[in-house]
Amino acid sequence: MLSGIRVISFTHFLQGPSASQILADLGADVIKVEPHGGAFERNWTAPGRFIEGESPFFALGNRNVRSIVIDLKHEQSAEVLRDLLADADVLIESFRPGTLDRLGLGFDVLHELNPRLVYASLSGYGTSGPYVDRPGQDVLLQALSGLAAATGRAGQDPTPVGACVVDQHAAVLGALGILAALHGRERTGRGVKVESNLLNAALDLQIEPLTYALNGFEPERSAEGISSAFYKAPYGVFATADGHLCISLTTTAALARVFDDEWFATIAPADEWEQRDTINARVADHVRRRSTAEWEAHFTTEKMWFAPVQDYDAVIADPQVLHNDSFDEYQHPRAGTLRVLKHAVTYDGVRPGIRTPPPELGEQTREVLAGLGYSDHAIDALIESKALA
Structure with missing residues (x-):
């Protein structure tokens, strides 16, 4: 061209x-x-x-x-x-x-x-x-x-x-x-x-976080590992029983269903930001109980937004990367x-x-x-x- x-x-x-x-x-x-x-x-x-x-x-x-x-x-x-x-x-x-x-x-x-x-x-x-x-x-x-x-x-x-x-x-x-x-x-x-x-x-x-900051929103890094200072939980990497998974942008209603835990359903939408570290910690507690492969199968069925955390060897062999x-x-x-x-x-x-x-x-x-x-x-x-x- x-x-x-x-x-x-x-x-x-x-x-x-x-x-x-x-x-x-x-x-x-x-x-x-x-x-x-x-x-x-x-x-x-x-x-x-x-x-x-x-x-x-x-x-x-x-x-x-x-x-x-x-x-x-x-x-x-x-x-x-x-x-x-x-x-x-x-x-x-x-x-x-x-x-x-x-x-x-x-x-x-x-x-x-x-x-x-x-x-x-x-x-x-x-x-x-x-x-x-x-x-x-x-x-x-x-x-x-x-x-x-x-x-x-x-x-x-x-x-x-x-x-x-x-x-x-x-x-x-x-x-x-x-x-x-x-x-x-x-x-x-x-x-x-x-x-x-x-x-x-x-x-x-940083077009997204800087736009929030430019307009008066205060960034707050999460003690529980939420990967953005401006996002609600869950958002980031979680340890499984044998590895790690990344989970993104899932409602508390979906979390209650996926983890069979009605506690998530008790969080009102208006409180999700204030409770984000607590929510993230509870998600982490669930995720660490099962293997990566088990969660991948379950999350796929539940249509969760997730991805495995891959090292470079896995990336190089990843089927979509190769495709x-x-x-x-x-x-x-x-x-x-x-x-x-x-x-x-x-x-x-x-x-x-x-x-x-x-x-x-x-x-x-x-x-x-x-x-x-x-x-x-x-x-x-x-x-x-x-x-x-």
């Missing part, structure tokens, strides 16, 4: 590469500009372990893209960069705010060079403001945005989410903004500057078979897959420059000068 759209990606870590990969999955020609030595994510992985020297962190966000190596500070790279961007459709960058401006690649300069260019900046807090120089990283934004404080039991420490949800949501919002700008350009002929940042993404993830065709794999010359998540959206029932695996560092430097009209001699000279690699 994005065939014919060229994206120049100055990105690293997770937010930027993931946003670029979304566009690449949709058919855009994404050219990843890397420094000598490669982008950060080539040389880092959260567990500190690599697969035959290859980073799974790089594998998760760089499929379907091409890699070139350019020293952005080298005096001979300026002309190459201008040629690269002169007829590009999108520039996407995730440097600290102001970095590309200092390199002569700011929005105003490039918009004069290429008025149709959509210029997307992905940052931690935005491109201006009191926090502009702070480090932007997922768990830091979970803390700052209130997400960590909203998670966990009353009286216990705030609890960050166990995945980089802010990074990934910011990436999706960035890609959404780019697609909107490309659509708008079809009418106006003019590219615009798109900005997505981790702080906005973290707030957007949705959620995973892909490719053969790496050194690491062997690498498995990754697919693009999350289907189009006419198909999820875009891997056209090309994540590239070797600078694998397409010659190919890209040749496409810009550079001769072999000129490319050799630039590589010899260390402007490119």
Whole structure:
């Protein structure tokens, strides 16, 4: 769907590469500009372990893209960069705010060079403001945005989410903004500057609880493990005799029937909020008496809103996850078979897959420059000068 759209990606870590990969999955020609030595994510992985020297962190966000190596500070790279961007459709960058401006690649300069260019900046807090120089990283934004404080039991420490949800949501919002700008350009002929940042993404993830808070409702974390400061019981994870189940949004009348316990029916609807911890505790007492499988069968019959609490091994084998065709794999010359998540959206029932695996560092430097009209001699000279690699 994005065939014919060229994206120049100055990105690293997770937010930027993931946003670029979304566009690449949709058919855009994404050219990843890397420094000598490669982008950060080539040389880092959260567990500190690599697969035959290859980073799974790089594998998760760089499929379907091409890699070139350019020293952005080298005096001979300026002309190459201008040629690269002169007829590009999108520039996407995730440097600290102001970095590309200092390199002569700011929005105003490039918009004069290429008025149709959509210029997307992905940052931690935005491109201006009191926090502009702070480090932007997922768990830091979970803390700052209130997400960590909203998670966990009353009286216990705030609890960050166990995945980089802010990074990934910011990436999706960035890609959404780019697609909107490309659509708008079809009418106006003019590219615009798109900005997505981790702080906005973290707030957007909390659209419901923050709306309550903005309108005067006081959040109250539950001592009994209700998973939202604004929801009635039962809502959250409960221990069974041999595992855990999650239960959501069930009336007290239904609870009385499901658990054969008339106590629940004595709670008036107007009192459900005040009694939510008591209700949750009583549900927990019932649930812990039987096995997960027994409750799954019973809850299914009773049409309860529930789900098993699965670890990653169970998720990977889950029949609905597999039915949705959620995973892909490719053969790496050194690491062997690498498995990754697919693009999350289907189009006419198909999820875009891997056209090309994540590239070797600078694998397409010659190919890209040749496409810009550079001769072999000129490319050799630039590589010899260390402007490119």
